[in-house]
Amino acid sequence: MISVRNLSYQYDGTSRAIQFQDFSIPQGEHGLLLGESGSGKTTLLHIIGGLLRQYHGTVSIQDTALSALSEAALDNFRGRQIGFIFQRNHLISALTVEKNLALSPYLAGLPIDAARIDQVLASLGLQEKKKSRISELSHGQAQRVAIARAVLNKPSIILADEPTSALDDKNCERVISLLTDVARQNGATLLVATHDQRLKDRISNRIDLTTAP
Amino acid sequence: MSLLTLVWNYLKARPLNTAINILLLSLGIAVITILLLFSQQLEKKITENAKGIDLVVGAKGSPLQIILCNIFHIDFPTGNIKLFEAERIAKNRLVKKAIPLALGDSYNTYRIIGTNRAYAELYHGELAAGAWWNEDLQVTLGAKVAELTRLKLGDHFASAHGLSEGGHAHEEHQYVVVGILKPSNSVLDNVILTNIESVWKVHEEHGEEEEDGHETHGEEEHAHGTTFIPSPLIPTVAKGDSTKEITAMLLQYRSPMGAIQLPRIVNAQSSLQAASPAFETARLFSILGVGVDILMGFAYVLIIISGLSIFIALYNSLKERRYDLAIMRSMGATRTKVFISILLEGGFLTLAGSVLGLLAGHGAVMLLAGMAEQAQRTGISGWVFYPQEWIILVGSLLLGLVCAMIPAIQAYRTDISKVLAGH
Numbered sequence: 001m002i003s004v005r006n007l008s009y010q011y012d013g014t015s016r017a018i019q020f021q022d023f024s025i026p027q028g029e030h031g032l033l034l035g036e037s038g039s040g041k042t043t044l045l046h047i048i049g050g051l052l053r054q055y056h057g058t059v060s061i062q063d064t065a066l067s068a069l070s071e072a073a074l075d076n077f078r079g080r081q082i083g084f085i086f087q088r089n090h091l092i093s094a095l096t097v098e099k100n101l102a103l104s105p106y107l108a109g110l111p112i113d114a115a116r117i118d119q120v121l122a123s124l125g126l127q128e129k130k131k132s133r134i135s136e137l138s139h140g141q142a143q144r145v146a147i148a149r150a151v152l153n154k155p156s157i158i159l160a161d162e163p164t165s166a167l168d169d170k171n172c173e174r175v176i177s178l179l180t181d182v183a184r185q186n187g188a189t190l191l192v193a194t195h196d197q198r199l200k201d202r203i204s205n206r207i208d209l210t211t212a213p
Numbered sequence: 214m215s216l217l218t219l220v221w222n223y224l225k226a227r228p229l230n231t232a233i234n235i236l237l238l239s240l241g242i243a244v245i246t247i248l249l250l251f252s253q254q255l256e257k258k259i260t261e262n263a264k265g266i267d268l269v270v271g272a273k274g275s276p277l278q279i280i281l282c283n284i285f286h287i288d289f290p291t292g293n294i295k296l297f298e299a300e301r302i303a304k305n306r307l308v309k310k311a312i313p314l315a316l317g318d319s320y321n322t323y324r325i326i327g328t329n330r331a332y333a334e335l336y337h338g339e340l341a342a343g344a345w346w347n348e349d350l351q352v353t354l355g356a357k358v359a360e361l362t363r364l365k366l367g368d369h370f371a372s373a374h375g376l377s378e379g380g381h382a383h384e385e386h387q388y389v390v391v392g393i394l395k396p397s398n399s400v401l402d403n404v405i406l407t408n409i410e411s412v413w414k415v416h417e418e419h420g421e422e423e424e425d426g427h428e429t430h431g432e433e434e435h436a437h438g439t440t441f442i443p444s445p446l447i448p449t450v451a452k453g454d455s456t457k458e459i460t461a462m463l464l465q466y467r468s469p470m471g472a473i474q475l476p477r478i479v480n481a482q483s484s485l486q487a488a489s490p491a492f493e494t495a496r497l498f499s500i501l502g503v504g505v506d507i508l509m510g511f512a513y514v515l516i517i518i519s520g521l522s523i524f525i526a527l528y529n530s531l532k533e534r535r536y537d538l539a540i541m542r543s544m545g546a547t548r549t550k551v552f553i554s555i556l557l558e559g560g561f562l563t564l565a566g567s568v569l570g571l572l573a574g575h576g577a578v579m580l581l582a583g584m585a586e587q588a589q590r591t592g593i594s595g596w597v598f599y600p601q602e603w604i605i606l607v608g609s610l611l612l613g614l615v616c617a618m619i620p621a622i623q624a625y626r627t628d629i630s631k632v633l634a635g636h
Contacts, residue, residue, distance in 0.1 A: 079545015
């Protein structure tokens with residue numbers, strides 16, 4: 001469950017401020033954050049994900065107001081409740097696929113469950129790549145590993161920032177199916193920020209930032 | 214998965230960088246370790262060997278040479294002194310003990326020392342086998358001499374002139390081994406002890422062939438004819454004998470006054486030279502010290518460069534890793550965790566470098582002590598550990614932390630949102 005009320009954000013050292021519309025997404029449902037570049041999609045995603053703090057208004061996740069958390073508590077909350085997928089599937093290239101995934105529970109302060117890692121890898125068709133180095137993966141495989149990493153801790157929210165913008169139609173279709181499937185399997189709320197019009201038909205719940213008040 | 218595995222994998226991902234950083238530091242640490250082992254052990258040996266000897270009286274010449282020759286037995290004598298002149302000094306009321314030494318020959322480069330039992334007592338020499346030398350041409354071997362020359366009790370050998378191998382051999386007189394000493398960790402281990410008369414005997418026949426071997430005998434009889442007063446230094450010789458010579462005499466003072474007066478009394482005699490072991494070894498240290506200081510300086514430069522290199526490596530890798538760090542923060546890592554991971558990386562590099570350096574330093578000394586006989590004789594070993602090594606270890610760890618501090622602070626301050634948004 002994501003709930004945004006009276007949210008506004010002022011960028012550092014500028015007079016530029018964005019007022020976001022109120023919205024909420026019930027637990028387990030999917031939402032699309034639409035808007036052109038510069039419309040504040042990434043900013044909103046970062047605020048919801050607890051990466052940005054200096055905002056006005058209320059952002060609650062699972063009935064927890066993020067502003068009420070201390071910085072360390074927010075780090076912890078983020079690690080356990082939120083899974084991020086970025087446009088560039090940035091994986092830690094010094095580590096193998098398996099260790100990249102193990103990093104997720106470790107950094108969130110959760111026990112590392114090898115069976116869970118195997119299960120997630122299997123569900124994404126990556127069993128054989130478990131011991132592979134990141135440099136040995138294809139782009140598609142790397143994206144799947146990034147998705148696996150995001151869902152490994154069974155987060156209640158999955159935030160995806162432009163996951164499809166660099167992909168052709170076929171791969172775009174594949175990735176968005178993967179995301180919605182994975183979110184459904186894990187009972188997570190999925191929020192996708194994009195300017196990619198192709199996704200409109202896939203997720204009905206839309207928050208359009210360009211038509212903000 | 215832990216911070217350590219993370220750090221280890223980051224280091225492993227840049228093997229050349231990691232290796233050069235560790236190597237550079239270990240080189241500096243190894244040089245320092247070698248110098249530490251050598252200088253500490255050498256200093257200890259030198260002071261131990263000179264213990265109980267307040268003054269050495271020899272023939273006019275370099276006082277340092279007198280000390281090197283008569284205490285450490287690694288240099289040639291400055292010449293001989295007349296026995297009666299030595300007696301006169303020994304009689305002085307400021308002298309507590311006087312030990313005569315007659316040098317000149319060696320066996321397999323191990324020096325043969327003509328002296329009396331007081332010399333062995335100086336180093337608390339104890340017998341491991343056999344007996345002390347008693348008659349002419351009997352010898353008692355130092356522990357290391359016995360070990361390295363493989364001479365056994367009852368073995369005969371001819372001495373060679375000088376200290377080096379291939380000196381003129383005195384085949385006419387064969388020494389016989391009657392005793393072997395226990396290791397004393399002193400210069401005693403590397404010498405062959407006999408009485409002064411033996412040294413004379415070997416040399417009289419050889420050096421002064423026109424005067425035959427009975428000369429000593431005749432003189433003794435002559436002395437008996439009047440009243441025979443034995444020399445206080447060598448009882449078989451008459452007091453005041455004007456022909457006999459010794460190489461040097463080791464003195465122990467009765468009181469601190471001796472340190473003030475005796476050297477002056479000795480040096481006033483034109484043929485004699487007094488050398489103070491304390492003063493000369495201090496001078497030796499200061500001469501050696503210049504070389505040690507230069508090497509030390511070199512080692513410190515190496516360490517500073519390696520510190521810089523580690524700093525640059527971390528700083529550069531941090532630039533590449535800004536995104537990694539931001540991702541890790543997005544996955545729940547706290548600022549502190551990220552900060553510690555960078556410090557750990559620096560600490561790991563320097564710890565590995567210093568441990569490797571310490572091992573290499575000890576290894577090098579061990580290798581040297583095992584291979585070179587000269588090093589073996591000094592008794593320097595690589596198996597000795599000094600508390601200073603802890604300082605090296607802790608110091609280098611601190612160096613690593615200091616070098617990693619700036620990159621770590623940068624990692625701590627990283628604005629995750631900006632890094633993640635700004636691609």
